[in-house]
Amino acid sequence: MDERQRLLARLPDYLNGHVAGDDARRIEALLDSDPDWQAQAALLADLREAVGAHMAAMPGDAGLDVLHRRIAATATPLPAPAPVPPARRAPWWQRQFDGGLMPRFAPAAIATLAAVCVAQGWMLARVPDDGVAWRDAPLVVAAPDGNLEVRFAAGATLEQVEAVLTRAHARIVGGPLGGRRYLLQADDPGAALTPLRASPAVVEAGLVTAGPPR
Amino acid sequence: MSTQTLAPGELLAAMAGGDQRALDALYRGWSRKVRVFAHATLLHCGLDAAAIADEVVVDVFHDLWQDPLRYDGRVAFATWLLTLTRNKTVDQIRRHGKRQALEEPYDEDAERALDTDARTDTAPDPQTLREQAQRRAAVLRCLQRLRNPFQRESLTLWALEELSVLDIARIQDVPEGTVKTRLFHGRLNLRQCIERWFVQEGSGHG
Numbered sequence: 001m002d003e004r005q006r007l008l009a010r011l012p013d014y015l016n017g018h019v020a021g022d023d024a025r026r027i028e029a030l031l032d033s034d035p036d037w038q039a040q041a042a043l044l045a046d047l048r049e050a051v052g053a054h055m056a057a058m059p060g061d062a063g064l065d066v067l068h069r070r071i072a073a074t075a076t077p078l079p080a081p082a083p084v085p086p087a088r089r090a091p092w093w094q095r096q097f098d099g100g101l102m103p104r105f106a107p108a109a110i111a112t113l114a115a116v117c118v119a120q121g122w123m124l125a126r127v128p129d130d131g132v133a134w135r136d137a138p139l140v141v142a143a144p145d146g147n148l149e150v151r152f153a154a155g156a157t158l159e160q161v162e163a164v165l166t167r168a169h170a171r172i173v174g175g176p177l178g179g180r181r182y183l184l185q186a187d188d189p190g191a192a193l194t195p196l197r198a199s200p201a202v203v204e205a206g207l208v209t210a211g212p213p214r
Numbered sequence: 215m216s217t218q219t220l221a222p223g224e225l226l227a228a229m230a231g232g233d234q235r236a237l238d239a240l241y242r243g244w245s246r247k248v249r250v251f252a253h254a255t256l257l258h259c260g261l262d263a264a265a266i267a268d269e270v271v272v273d274v275f276h277d278l279w280q281d282p283l284r285y286d287g288r289v290a291f292a293t294w295l296l297t298l299t300r301n302k303t304v305d306q307i308r309r310h311g312k313r314q315a316l317e318e319p320y321d322e323d324a325e326r327a328l329d330t331d332a333r334t335d336t337a338p339d340p341q342t343l344r345e346q347a348q349r350r351a352a353v354l355r356c357l358q359r360l361r362n363p364f365q366r367e368s369l370t371l372w373a374l375e376e377l378s379v380l381d382i383a384r385i386q387d388v389p390e391g392t393v394k395t396r397l398f399h400g401r402l403n404l405r406q407c408i409e410r411w412f413v414q415e416g417s418g419h420g
Contacts, residue, residue, distance in 0.1 A: 009394040010379075018378040043353075043405055044372075050353035051373040055250055060242040062249075067241065067272050071234075071279055154281070198387045200301035203284050 004030075008040070015044055146173045146183030150196055150205040154180065160201035167199075168192035183208065222291040229282035237279050245271050247292070247374050248299045254370040255303045257358055261310055270302045277302075289384065292375045297385045300367075349408075356407035365400030368393055 007027055013019050014027045030037045148170060152161060165171060165184070170192050174183030180203075186192035189207055196205035220228070220239065228236035252270040256263035277298065278284070285294050360366040364386065371382045379397070383390045 009398060012372050012394075012397050013379050016372070016376040016378060018380075039405075040401065043401060043408075046349060046353045047357065047369060047404065048373045050350040050357070051250065051370065053350050054354055055246045055374075058246045058249065060246060061238070063245065063268050063271050064238060064241050066268075067237075067275050067279075068234075070272060070276050074276075074280075197288075198297070198384065200298075200305075203281075204286055 008037075011037075011040060012044065015041060146185050147189040147208050148184040148186050148192060148196070148205060149177070149208050150182055150184055151203045152180045152182065153201050153203050156201035160199065164195060164199035164201050167195040170196070222295075223285070223287060226278070226282040226285055229279060234279075237275065240278065241275050244295060245275065248274050248295065251296055251299050251367075251370055251374060252303045254358070254366050255300060255363060256307065257366065258361070258363065259307055261307065266303075266306050266310075270299060270306060273302050274299055290381065292377065293381045293384055296371060296375070296377075300385055352408050352411045353404070356404050356411060359407060360400060360403055362396075362400070362403070365396045365403060368396040369400045369404065372397060 007023060007030065010019050010023055011027060014024060019027065027037075031041055168184075168186055168191075169188065170184040170186035172182050173185045175181060177183065184192070193205055193207070196202045220236070222240060222244070225236040225240045229240070249267050249271045253263050253267040256266050256270075274295070285291065357366060357369060360369070367386065368382055371377055371385060375381075377385075379390055379393045382397075383393045386393065
């Protein structure tokens with residue numbers, strides 16, 4: 001591509017204020033001197049003006065009533081009161097309690113339970129410690145080696161999720177973490193963010209920062 | 215403070231608190247852009263573009279109402295909103311079992327009919343309408359008549375907001391170079407169409 005062609009491809013960015021430096025100065029000079037460039041810029045100006053006028057002719061709240069109706073229709077209704085279950089006969093222990101029997105036996109029951117606890121503690125203390133290996137095992141299970149965290153859209157289909165994971169060269173290694181969040185492992189987490197963020201199936205995606213070494 | 219003066223991020227935060235006036239303000243500020251872009255994407259795909267574009271607008275803002283904090287500010291709101299719009303529009307096209315117009319055969323009769331419609335609909339009495347308005351109408355007609363939907367989309371996005379080529383590439387989910395090519399060829403096709411339109415316009419009244 002020659003220099004002129006390269007600059008012509010940047011003309012839309014220049015007109016929208018996204019070109020600076022040398023390229024901006026060269027484009028400016030061409031626009032000052034070259035009728036073909038002036039025609040290109042005029043065409044884009046006409047286009048912007050035409051689209052702007054088209055938009056301005058539309059009422060800004062067209063369809064707003066439809067939106068309000070849809071919101072009203074999909075609003076979560078208040079939960080109906082739970083039906084009262086039919087009365088049924090109370091169990092025997094409840095009948096005893098209601099009849100005043102249990103409070104009378106309560107001190108004896110509490111004393112018996114306390115005696116059982118003391119006896120079990122004594123027995124456990126006398127068990128010989130034979131160095132069972134699992135006692136020394138770490139309690140923390142190593143988390144999967146995820147390097148990205150994503151939140152999938154509520155309506156994301158399995159096909160969409162599979163497609164975006166394939167594009168991102170990533171796989172799910174953890175989750176659900178709540179709120180439709182999952183932990184991913186990607187070959188190149190930085191590069192994987194682009195297809196993930198561009199996908200309608202993904203609401204948000206971010207890198208997982210490394211935790212402290214274990 | 216009036217909701218009309220708030221930035222989209224602030225309106226979304228208010229919506230998260232259940233403030234429907236914030237939704238109305240956001241809608242009034244952005245629905246036209248959403249509608250114009252959806253309409254440009256839907257043209258020539260065999261659907262009622264205007265009606266489906268209206269559905270897309272309601273879908274987009276209904277989604278925003280249901281989950282306003284989906285927008286996390288990592289890209290400009292316009293880029294994010296128009297990406298959501300494009301996804302919704304493509305979903306609608308697929309839902310109706312249609313494909314984008316690029317893959318449709320060229321229908322010369324339909325094109326001629328469009329030409330006739332365009333002249334009768336928009337060609338006003340030249341003595342009563344300013345030349346600039348005629349040119350605007352011609353540009354809009356020609357934009358809407360571009361056969362390549364991706365060129366039409368790219369040009370519409372460029373004209374809707376002061377988006378960069380990179381922003382447009384994000385919305386269309388393609389490399390930046392592809393957008394540059396689409397904008398370049400779209401401009402060429404647009405210019406040819408406008409020239410043809412004015413030739414026909416001149417012969418129609420000459």
